[in-house]
Amino acid sequence: MGIDNNDRRKFLSSTARGAVGAGLMLTASGWNRVLGANDRVRVGIIGPGARGQELIKDVMRAPNAEMIAAADVYSRRRDEAKNLAPDVKLFSDHRRLLDLKDVDAVLVASPLHCHARHFLDTLAAGKDLYAEKTMTWSIEEADACLQAAKRSNRVVTIGLQHQSSGELIDAKQWIKDGLVGKITHIETWMSRNTPRGRGQWVRPLPQDCTPDNVDWDAFLSGRPKRTFDANRFINWRLFWDYSGGNVTENMVHQIAWTMRVLDLPVPTAAYMSGGVFSEKDGREVPDTIAVTLDFPDDLVLTWQSTFSNSRYGIGDRILGSHGTIERLAGSTDMVTGRSLTGLRYYPEKVNRAEAAMLEGQSKGANHMADFIECVRSRREPNAPVEIGYRSAVAAHMANISYRQKQRVTFEEAKQSARI
Ligand SMILES: NC(=O)c1ccc[n+]([C@@H]2O[C@H](COP(=O)([O-])OP(=O)(O)OC[C@H]3O[C@@H](n4cnc5c(N)ncnc54)[C@H](O)[C@@H]3O)[C@@H](O)[C@H]2O)c1
Secondary structure (H helix, E strand, C coil): CCCCHHHHHHHHHHHHHHHHHHHHHHHHHCCCCCCCCCCCEEEEEECCCHHHHHHHHHHHHCCCEEEEEEECCEHHHHHHHHHHCCCCEEECCHHHHHHCCCCCEEEECCCHHHHHHHHHHHHHCCCEEEECCCCCCCHHHHHHHHHHHHHCCCCEEECCHHHHCHHHHHHHHHHHCCCCCCEEEEEEEEECCCCCCCCCCCCCCCCCCCCCCECHHHHHCCCCCCCCCHHHHHCHHHCCCCCCHHHHHHHHHHHHHHHHHHCCCCCCEEEEEEECCCCCCCCCCCCEEEEEEEECCCEEEEEEEECCCCCCCEEEEEEECCEEEEEEEEEECCCCCCEEEEEEEEECCCCCCCCCCEECCCCCCCHHHHHHHHHHHCCCCCCCHHHHHHHHHHHHHHHHHHHHCCCEEHHHHHHCCCC
């Protein structure tokens, strides 16, 4: 069991109410700046760790945007943020950053179990929000965040950058043009490898990662109390209390892409098997995974993942009666041995005898630049909260099935007090 159920309910209902109440109040009092086309968007970040530092660079590259604040519970990360963006004001407590009136938009790149708190607090403070994937650690939290986002007038985007890809545009068009026909099966996979003895994701523990330099209680953020543990803090991805393992780290990107291409609702049922097979290094989350997701109208999707073989990289295949859409990243072609990347369409000759193979042509957008532009224009970003919600629910259904060792329907998953 992760967070205590009573604590979780209290947290979700109080912060969700807070987000809604504060959102209305801020709008009524005209607290938010109305940005003109040439105004600089002023950005703060919560959790400038590995991913967060990439996001800081993205903001600094985006037109007319600047980083002005960073909050992190670990002093080393605050120093690193300052090195990247010397003008940032630094905080340990994210709420002090949210108090700043001149912050227009906030990036959330904290560990998964902190996402909901940071998401809801950011909206409650009346800021626009770029929240890293997976949107939340549980279905219950995803419900609360979706509701808060819908009720606020803030721009909310999720760090599902494949939603800004040209491949999404082309694949949607091919489906719309009827090139794929009846689709009954989607096969997707993601594979990586590491030198034997060194598990995927395991990071070295810096010497300064000590209780003096880390606000450990703030990191725990309501998870079961325990004494300071540098390994859990740095390698939070390996533990269920803070992580959802590889389905929330990577499947979520692929499932969100497919859901958007085909306009899929949340799955009707999920089954996931696998285990800690590659490296038995104390991790709790599986490194070898096979997921089956059922969707309405006769459609099944499979996702498989290993951390001890990388030959076929990452891929998604939408298999239709009239053709296949294939999206690859670094997959070794079985025949030529070449590494293949990109989007292609292959006709099924039995139903489209004259058709030819196609390659994706559309240019994607920069995901961060899209968000910054939306903060100014108030249009909907490329990865709206709603795709964050659907993809999070799919990932959590898979994990719930794995941990309960049985197939779960959407209704059962919603009812099960997640884990
Ligand atoms: N979109 C992508 O392609 C992509 C890629 C990598 C990671 N991510 C996501 O980004 C998030 C962060 O991953 P990471 O690898 O950067 O992790 P990380 O551990 O490197 O960074 C997390 C940061 O949050 C800080 N932190 C922890 N608790 C906090 C709290 N309560 N308040 C403020 N700061 C806190 C940590 O000190 C750390 O600096 C995850 O959700 C991950 O899934 C997304």
